[in-house]
Amino acid sequence: xxxxxxxxxxxxxxxxxxxxxxxTASGLGMAALGSMLTxxxxxxxxxxxxxxxxxxxGTIANPLAPKPPHFDGxxxxxxxxxxxxxxxxxxLFDDKPVLKExxxxxxxxxxxxxxxxxxxxxxxxxLQGSPYTFQKHGECGxxxxxxxxHLGGVAxxxxxxxxxxxxxxxxxxxxxxxxxxxxxxxxxxxxxxxxYGLGSESQNLPGYVVLTSGRGSSxxxxxxxxxxxxxxxxxVPFRNQGEPVLNLANPSGLPLELQRQSLDVLRAAxxxxxxxxxxxxxxxxxxxxxxxxxxxxxxxELIDLNTESQATLDAYGLNRAEPKDFDGRxxxxxxxxxxxxxxxxxxxxxxxxVRFINIVYASWDHHSxxxxxxxxxxxxxxxxxxxxxxxxKERGMLDSTMVVWGTEFGRTPxxxxxxxxxxxxxxxxxxPYSFSMLMAGGGLKGGMTYGATDEIGWHVTENPVxxxxxxxxxxxxxxxxxxxxxxxxxxxxxxxxDVGGKIIKDWIA
Numbered sequence: 001x002x003x004x005x006x007x008x009x010x011x012x013x014x015x016x017x018x019x020x021x022x023x024t025a026s027g028l029g030m031a032a033l034g035s036m037l038t039x040x041x042x043x044x045x046x047x048x049x050x051x052x053x054x055x056x057x058g059t060i061a062n063p064l065a066p067k068p069p070h071f072d073g074x075x076x077x078x079x080x081x082x083x084x085x086x087x088x089x090x091x092l093f094d095d096k097p098v099l100k101e102x103x104x105x106x107x108x109x110x111x112x113x114x115x116x117x118x119x120x121x122x123x124x125x126x127l128q129g130s131p132y133t134f135q136k137h138g139e140c141g142x143x144x145x146x147x148x149x150h151l152g153g154v155a156x157x158x159x160x161x162x163x164x165x166x167x168x169x170x171x172x173x174x175x176x177x178x179x180x181x182x183x184x185x186x187x188x189x190x191x192x193x194x195x196y197g198l199g200s201e202s203q204n205l206p207g208y209v210v211l212t213s214g215r216g217s218s219x220x221x222x223x224x225x226x227x228x229x230x231x232x233x234x235x236v237p238f239r240n241q242g243e244p245v246l247n248l249a250n251p252s253g254l255p256l257e258l259q260r261q262s263l264d265v266l267r268a269a270x271x272x273x274x275x276x277x278x279x280x281x282x283x284x285x286x287x288x289x290x291x292x293x294x295x296x297x298x299x300x301e302l303i304d305l306n307t308e309s310q311a312t313l314d315a316y317g318l319n320r321a322e323p324k325d326f327d328g329r330x331x332x333x334x335x336x337x338x339x340x341x342x343x344x345x346x347x348x349x350x351x352x353x354v355r356f357i358n359i360v361y362a363s364w365d366h367h368s369x370x371x372x373x374x375x376x377x378x379x380x381x382x383x384x385x386x387x388x389x390x391x392x393k394e395r396g397m398l399d400s401t402m403v404v405w406g407t408e409f410g411r412t413p414x415x416x417x418x419x420x421x422x423x424x425x426x427x428x429x430x431x432p433y434s435f436s437m438l439m440a441g442g443g444l445k446g447g448m449t450y451g452a453t454d455e456i457g458w459h460v461t462e463n464p465v466x467x468x469x470x471x472x473x474x475x476x477x478x479x480x481x482x483x484x485x486x487x488x489x490x491x492x493x494x495x496x497x498d499v500g501g502k503i504i505k506d507w508i509a
Contacts, residue, residue, distance in 0.1 A: 060274060060283050063232045064207045064291075066199040069479025074443030074509075076201070076400040077350045078194065078474070079357045081343075081385060084175060084217030085329070085364035086435070088411035088428055090457045091130045091374055092145045093436035094162050098455040099413055100129030107414065111458070116169055119367060119418045120429045127456065128415035128428065131371060140447030147378035150386035151438070156447040157389055157398070159439040159507060163451020163460040166409055166467050169432040171218035171365065174408030177467055179223045181496045188227035188487070189235065190471065191356035193496045194478060196233050197485050201353030204298035206236040206291065208356045209349055211342040213380075215332045217362040224358055228489040232284035235358055238345070244299040245292075263289055302348055305341075312391070316340045317383040328373040329363045336380050343384035347391055350401050364407065367416050368427035389440050402442025402477060410435030413456045434460045437470070442477045445509045468501035476503045 090096055105127050112122045134143045138155035151158070168174035173183030180187040188196070191208040200207025210224045217223060224235025238244050267286055274282040305313065313319065317340045332338075339361055346357045361381060366373055385405065392398040411428035418425075434453045440446065452462035472482040475496065482501055486493035 060271060060286060063230060063280070063284055063287050064195060064200045066201055067197065069198060070481045070484055071479050073477050073479025074399055075402045075441075075474075075477040075479075077355055077357070078190075078402045078404065078442070078478075079346045079350065079359065079388070080190065080404045080406060081359045081361070081381070082175075082178070082217070082223070083364050083381070083405060083407040084214075084219070084223075084360055084362035085171065085366075086174070086407050086409050086411060086430065087364040087377070088130075088366060088370065088374065089162070089434070089436040090411065090413060090428070091132055091370065092147060092378065093160060093438075094434075094453060094457050095134035095143050095145075096130065096413070096455065096457045099127060099457060102127045102456070103129035117412070118170060118430045119416060120412065120414055121417050124417050125414040126417070127413055128425070138447060140449075142447065142449055145378075147375055148382050150382045154386050154389045154440070157393065157440050158446060158448075159444050160436065160449045161439065161451055161465055161470075162434075162436045162449065162453060163463050164410075164435050164437055164465045164467065164470065165460055166432045166435075169409065169430045171408060171430075172222075174430075174432065175217060175219035175223055178406055178408050179219070180227070181468060181471055181498050181501075185222060186225075186227050187494070188229045188233065188496070189224055189358075190474070190496065191224060191235050191358055192226045192229055192233040193475070193485060194356050194480075196229055196487065197475075197480050198355060198478060200355045202349075202355075203353070204291075204294040205302065205349065205352055205354050206295075207354060208233065208235045208358075209354055210235040210237045210358045210360065211345060212237065212360045213332070213335055213339040213342055214330050214362045217360055223360065228494070229487060230280045230284035232287050235356075238299070238303075241303070241341075244303050245295065249296065298352070302352065303345060305344065308344065312344070315387040315391070316344045317387065318344065320383070323376055323379070326372070326376055328369060328376060329365060330361070330373065330377040330380065339380050340384040340387075343388045347388060347395075347397075350392075350397060366411065366427050367418065367429065368425065370426050370428065392441060398441040399443065400441075402444065402474065403440045404474075405438035407435065407437070410457075413458055431458075433458060439507075442474075443509050444477065444507050448507070450504075450506065463506075465504065466500060468497040469504055472497050472501035473504045473507055477508070 090099065107125065107127065132145045132147055134145055135152065136143055137152035140156050142155040142158065142160055144152045144155065166174060166177055168177045168183040177183040179189045195207040226234035236245065243249060266289060270282050270286050318337055320336045322334055322336050342359050346359060349357050364377055389398065389403055392401050410431040412431045414429065415425040416427035416429055434457060450463055451460060451465060453459060454461050475482045475485060482495060482497045486495045
């Protein structure tokens, strides 16, 4: 044989050596690279070492098991009351006497030149003052609209922020911005980030629950999605009457023992598959099945209010009469009862260890008919929210529970003129340049009004607050550093505040 010829056995040996170099050796190289990147801080240890201690011991960790925060924070639970549709800050939270004086006057063209509206016709737009009076409340002298007398009664516990702003001026992107930190699809919501970062103290209820009232929001289920995180971190919608979660109860004739056996077989199959592919969604599925099994007892007990006193039910306004002859935005069935019950259920959920409760009430999208519809919506939410804050405080729970009244943006100081008529209408258009929110508890200062807008409520003039700043501060109160709370997806580390956000230290008690 010539030096360039080889036997069949030699060729086979060479093939085996090449296979070793292209598989095992390259795998060792990737392991070494991962180790070096981890040492240099360029790759998280979780990403470099996907098998945790629980997996090595043959078990799958519960994704919602309680986790330690980055540092001690006062807040342990959040009740985020989302007023979908954008309540008018000018009519509820931000009194503007000059706007009332200039009612019916046009704005200079220079102020309208680069402004976008959803429906207003710039050439015929006129200023629209609020028809409602404002009063000072509490020792702090906080000014609130006459439409919110009950919230005025807890003013010394409230942080009123008048200087929020956002880039989004349409409802669905604006709602995603407030819930997810950016106005785009496919991102985890605040509730997902909190349960991902801290887990849940509840063993028998989800860590993240959603309660709805009214006609439904523009964003729908995208406002409680888990995005690119496993589905165990998504919000679970609860109904406040009937079966709390659809299909939660067993079909008639199915013994509990047989259900348990079926779940055990299903778990074994899922665990086998998880051992093969390490897909975190499989772990989420296992946790969801087991949680649903435990919820069959816990959820019906949660919504049974027979243990609550009549005084408590009256304080929340569960038995208030629904205003007659009203069929506008915000109404769907017995809305006053529904919203009041949701607020009481939120308190009961916090007591049972639920981390994040999102109460969604729609709609505040008042492009018309403010004199009739805004009093209805305000009357629906004013008493129950004030009662919730009082109830949490009396039970010693307000310091550890953050209550937020939030929305996607504000409403214009200009009246709606959709038909292009030069007259003052009865509605307001979308306004992202300034809006207001209320917060209470969770280690935040009470009796404080933060930020200011100009004399007509158009632009922020003092202490501007971006939505990412709000999120950064909320996470801080839970002991989470918004720069370190990250989730790796598609090659980069995402966070709730994405590329912005600063902690507003003036809010912290």
